[in-house]
Amino acid sequence: MVDMDAVGGAATAGLVAGAIEKPTGQAGERHHLCSDCGAEVSGRFCANCGQPAHVHRSLLHLGEELLHGVMHFDGRVWRTLPLLLFRPGRLTREWVHGRRTRYVSPLAMFLFTVFVMFMGLSYMPGTPDSSVTGQQISAGAELARRSSEVALAEQALERASPAERPAAEARVKAARARLEEVSKLVGNVRVATPDTVIEKVPQDGDWKAELAENARTGGLNLNLGNEKLEKKLIKKLQNPELAIYKLQQSFYKFSFLLVPISIPFVALLFLWKRGFTLYDHGVFVLYSLTFMSMLIMAVVIAMRLGDVTSALAWTVAPFVVPAHMYFQLKGAYGLSWFSAAWRTWFLLWFCAFALSLFAMAILYLGTA
Structure with a gap:
C-alpha cells in the first residue's frame, strides 16, 4: 500500500524545490515592457524585477508549471544528474565556484530526492507474516x-x-x-x-507481537540513558505498527537535520586547510546526501524486481558509498589520492556517528 503522506510530502518538496530555483533565462517570448513594474525589457526577463517578459494565461501553461514544480523537469536536471552520479567532485566544485545556472541547486536536489526516497520506501516489500x-x-x-x-x-x-x-x-x-x-x-x-x-x-516469527508483549510486561530494556525517553518509547512500542509509522513520518519530516549535523564533521577534515568555508562543506553534504537518497531508491527498486537483483544491489551498495565519497572529496577539494583516501575513511566513521545523533533526535522528536 502506498503511503499517501509520503506521496504528498514528495509533491510538496518538489514544489518547494521548484520555488527556490531561479529561472534559466530560456522561457517566454520577448516583450518591450514588464507587466509588473513597467520597466523596459530587452530580453526574456525583466532586468529590474526578474519577472518573465511573457505572462501566459492558458491552462496548458499552468499544467506545465505544475509538472516543472513537482518533477523539476528541465534541462538542468540532465546536466546535474550525470555529474552527481559519476563526477560528484566536479559538480560540487563548479557550484561552489559560481557556475550555477546550468545545474540544479544542491538544496533543491536534496529536498526533492529525499522526499521521493521516503515515498519509494512505502513500496518496500515486507515480511510474509x-x-x-x-x-x-x-x-x-x-x-x-x-x-x-x-x-x-x-x-x-x-x-x-x-x-x-x-x-x-x-x-x-x-x-x-x-x-x-x-x-x-x-x-x-x-x-x-x-x-x-x-x-x-x-506467535513464532512475529517480532512485532513479541515486541509489544515485552513492552507491556516490562521485559524490554532500552538503556538509552534517559529514563523519561525510555518510558515514552516503551509505552509507544506497545503498539509497534503505530510506533514505526510515526517514526517513519518523523524521519522524513526532519530529514533536513542531517545537513547541520553533518557539516561540522566534514569541516573537521579540513581544519588546517585554508580557502574552504562552511558553505563549501554544506554544498558537499547536500549533494552527497542527495546521492545516498538516490542509492536507497535504487536498492528499493532492485528489491522489487526480484531476489537476484536484490542480492546484487545489497552486494554492490556497500562499495558504492565509499567510492562516491572518495571521488567527491578528491574532485571537490582538489586532493591527492592519499589525502582523499584517509579523509574518506574518517568520513565513513563520522557518518555513522552523525546518523546515531540523527536517530536520537528522531526518537526524541517522534516521542515528544
Missing part, C-alpha cells in the same frame, strides 16, 4: 463483531426455554465457529475466555 495496518484494523473490527455475536448468543442461550434450547445452542456453536475462523485470519489474536475479552499473543 506482516500485514498492512489498515488490514489489521479491519480484521480486528471483524473479530470484535464476531465476539459480540458469541456473547449475544450465549446470553440468549441462558434465557432460552427448554424447547428453545437446542436452537440456541446451535446458534452459539455457529457463532463460535465464525469467531474461530476470523481469529485464524487475524493470526496473532485470540479469545481468552468465552466472553468478549480479547488479548494479543505473540
Whole structure:
C-alpha cells in the first residue's frame, strides 16, 4: 500500500524545490515592457524585477508549471544528474565556484530526492507474516463483531426455554465457529475466555507481537540513558505498527537535520586547510546526501524486481558509498589520492556517528 503522506510530502518538496530555483533565462517570448513594474525589457526577463517578459494565461501553461514544480523537469536536471552520479567532485566544485545556472541547486536536489526516497520506501516489500495496518484494523473490527455475536448468543442461550434450547445452542456453536475462523485470519489474536475479552499473543516469527508483549510486561530494556525517553518509547512500542509509522513520518519530516549535523564533521577534515568555508562543506553534504537518497531508491527498486537483483544491489551498495565519497572529496577539494583516501575513511566513521545523533533526535522528536 502506498503511503499517501509520503506521496504528498514528495509533491510538496518538489514544489518547494521548484520555488527556490531561479529561472534559466530560456522561457517566454520577448516583450518591450514588464507587466509588473513597467520597466523596459530587452530580453526574456525583466532586468529590474526578474519577472518573465511573457505572462501566459492558458491552462496548458499552468499544467506545465505544475509538472516543472513537482518533477523539476528541465534541462538542468540532465546536466546535474550525470555529474552527481559519476563526477560528484566536479559538480560540487563548479557550484561552489559560481557556475550555477546550468545545474540544479544542491538544496533543491536534496529536498526533492529525499522526499521521493521516503515515498519509494512505502513500496518496500515486507515480511510474509506482516500485514498492512489498515488490514489489521479491519480484521480486528471483524473479530470484535464476531465476539459480540458469541456473547449475544450465549446470553440468549441462558434465557432460552427448554424447547428453545437446542436452537440456541446451535446458534452459539455457529457463532463460535465464525469467531474461530476470523481469529485464524487475524493470526496473532485470540479469545481468552468465552466472553468478549480479547488479548494479543505473540506467535513464532512475529517480532512485532513479541515486541509489544515485552513492552507491556516490562521485559524490554532500552538503556538509552534517559529514563523519561525510555518510558515514552516503551509505552509507544506497545503498539509497534503505530510506533514505526510515526517514526517513519518523523524521519522524513526532519530529514533536513542531517545537513547541520553533518557539516561540522566534514569541516573537521579540513581544519588546517585554508580557502574552504562552511558553505563549501554544506554544498558537499547536500549533494552527497542527495546521492545516498538516490542509492536507497535504487536498492528499493532492485528489491522489487526480484531476489537476484536484490542480492546484487545489497552486494554492490556497500562499495558504492565509499567510492562516491572518495571521488567527491578528491574532485571537490582538489586532493591527492592519499589525502582523499584517509579523509574518506574518517568520513565513513563520522557518518555513522552523525546518523546515531540523527536517530536520537528522531526518537526524541517522534516521542515528544
